Amino acid sequence: MAINKVVMAALKAISYRDIDVKENYKMHRNFVNITRKHYLKPFYKTRDDEVYTDNYKIPVRIFSPEEEGNYPCLLFFHGGGWVTGNIDSYNKVCTNMSKLTCHNVISVDYRLAPEYPFPAALEDCYEVAKNLLKNKGSKYKDITIIGDSAGGNLAAALSLLARDKKEFKISRQILIYPSTYNDHSGTSPFPSIHENGTDYLLTSKRISDYTQLYISNKNDLRNPYFAPLLAEDLTNQPKTLIITAEYCPLRDEGEAYGKRLREAGNYTEIYRIKDGLHGFFALPPRFPQVKLCYDIINRFLCEVK
Structure with a gap:
């Protein structure tokens, strides 16, 4: 259904109370983790695990x-501007995702900025993907990477990094309203x-605040692993599904990335x-928006191989 006037007024009121994320991250x-935390019911089938690197888990x-x-498997990277969110706050999203797609969903609890700035989150996602895709004994097969917002950014960057490092191959990616550019x-x-950028919960100011918390220095803003739309070479990328939202500030850069791919x-689909x-x-x-999504x-998962 379309956004009615009452909902629009409420959205504007909430959006204009934007806090200074940089000062109060x-x-x-x-707040995000507490309000979005969902305790799993006993009948949900979940298992916690760890992927080991040289220095941390x-x-x-x-x-x-x-x-x-x-x-088959969906390797999921959560949103939250690289600053908020974790596997607990995305429990409900991932249980729904597993149920509605008939896939195993592996949710990655990557390190958050500003304590761990770029490229820490990307490195964590890369290590988990490498562990799954290079492990011949892994029971998880037919792996598609997927992420929303900052997680979509990480999925797109991971696909570029995997192509460049040539350690494993990603066959499909799903990017949901991803951040792909460096200027908001x-x-x-x-x-x-x-x-x-002002009236729809996620404001352009908040995106800019997240960006400043995520980067290590200003040079990161020109790095295609930070902003995939800046990549000069976008060849040899996975088959891609990009889903954007009509009233999302990241809408156009996500669609622009799809067009460049x-x-x-x-092979790229954009909706x-x-x-x-x-x-x-x-x-x-x-x-209805979730059902359509x-x-x-x-x-895409059934027909695009």
């Missing part, structure tokens, strides 16, 4: 369909930043969810 992180949580079976201020070339010779807001993917499946995802 710990409070903001705690990366927590992951594995969500499986209720019935036993040899299911008044100088952004994308209309959606100006049209949707297509121009570089990659814009009408009346969708940034973050709609975390809503219950009964919402999963219809698109399931068709």
Whole structure:
């Protein structure tokens, strides 16, 4: 359904109370994690595990369909501006994802900025992907990477990094309203930043604050592993599904990335969810935008090999 006037007024009121994320990121992180935490019911099939690197362990949580079976796998990177979110706050999203796609879902609890700035989150996601895709004894097969918002950014960057390092190959990626560019201020070339950057919960100011917390230095802003749309070479990328939202400030840069992937010779599908807001993917499946999103995802997973 379209956004009515009452909902629009409420969105504007909430959006204009934007806190200074840079100054209050710990409070903001705690608020997000507490309000979005979902305690799993006993009948949900989950398992916590860890991927070991040379210096530390990366927590992951594995969500499986209720019935036993040899299911394909979605490797999921959560959103939150690289600053908030964790595997607990995305429990409900991942249980729904596993149930609605009939896939195992492996959710990665990557390190967060600013304590661990770029490229720490990307390195963690890369290590988990390498562990799965290079491990011939792994029971998880037919792996597709997927992420929303900052997680979509990490998925796109991971695909570029995997191509360049040549340690493993990613066959498919699903990017849900991904961040792909380096400028979300008044100088952004994308209309959606100006049209949707103040009234729809995720503001352009908040995106810019997240960016400043994520980068190590200003040179990161020009790094294609930070902003994949800056990559000069986008050849040899996975088959890609990009889903954007009509009222999302990141809409146009996500679609621009898809068009550039297509121009570089990659199989790419781009869909814009009408009346969708940034973050709609975390809503219950009964919402029409979420239902349509999963219809698109399931068709892609079934038909694009």
